[in-house]
Amino acid sequence: MDPFQGNYQNLAMKNLKALGLDQFVDFRADYSHNVLPQLYKEKRSFDFIFIDGDHKFDGEFVDFYYSDLLLNNKGYILLHDTWMRTTRLVMSFINSNRPDYRYIKTPLRNFALYQKIGEDKRNGMHFREFFTTKSLMKHHGITWLTTGKQNLLKKMAFKIKDMIK
Numbered sequence: 685m686d687p688f689q690g691n692y693q694n695l696a697m698k699n700l701k702a703l704g705l706d707q708f709v710d711f712r713a714d715y716s717h718n719v720l721p722q723l724y725k726e727k728r729s730f731d732f733i734f735i736d737g738d739h740k741f742d743g744e745f746v747d748f749y750y751s752d753l754l755l756n757n758k759g760y761i762l763l764h765d766t767w768m769r770t771t772r773l774v775m776s777f778i779n780s781n782r783p784d785y786r787y788i789k790t791p792l793r794n795f796a797l798y799q800k801i802g803e804d805k806r807n808g809m810h811f812r813e814f815f816t817t818k819s820l821m822k823h824h825g826i827t828w829l830t831t832g833k834q835n836l837l838k839k840m841a842f843k844i845k846d847m848i849k
């Protein structure tokens with residue numbers, strides 16, 4: 685789904701067609717906040733969902749909310765752009781409020797992978813604070829590492845970060 689493919693001359697679908705792969709793609713030229721509930725109404729479900737659309741916090745959070753409803757048990761959600769504070773906050777929410785998800789470490793940079801490992805058993809008033817200073821510091825650290833002039837300190841810090849990961 686993507687409401688803005690027209691801005692890119694619909695290149696994605698044109699390329700898929702040229703490869704004979706368009707028959708496997710159900711493309712919807714609309715916002716995810718329209719398409720995801722529609723898919724839910726259609727009783728569709730998925731084993732893997734990639735979230736990489738609107739990167740404002742509310743947009744990404746809504747994408748996670750509906751993706752969860754559409755995801756099969758043991759299915760995976762992959763978030764892109766973990767360098768962004770908004771994605772970090774969505775991750776903090778999942779880590780603090782969704783024990784039915786587990787974070788899976790991967791060697792991929794800038795991605796976060798989660799697996800659904802059970803049912804959502806929270807009651808209707810459940811809430812755990814998901815702002816964490818650690819998450820904020822991580823975001824500032826990543827921003828410092830990846831923007832501005834590169835130097836030896838940044839290169840070494842990047843290497844250590846990758847080793848820890």
Ligand SMILES: C[S@@+](CC[C@H](N)C(=O)[O-])C[C@H]1O[C@@H](n2cnc3c(N)ncnc32)[C@H](O)[C@@H]1O
Pocket residue numbers: 685686687688689714715716717736737738739743
């Ligand atoms: C960061 S790009 C990523 C595109 C693709 N996943 C990639 O890696 O090349 C974000 C894409 O999401 C689309 N997008 C932005 N807001 C959206 C929304 N609310 N619903 C669906 N797609 C959206 C944009 O048009 C853009 O193509």
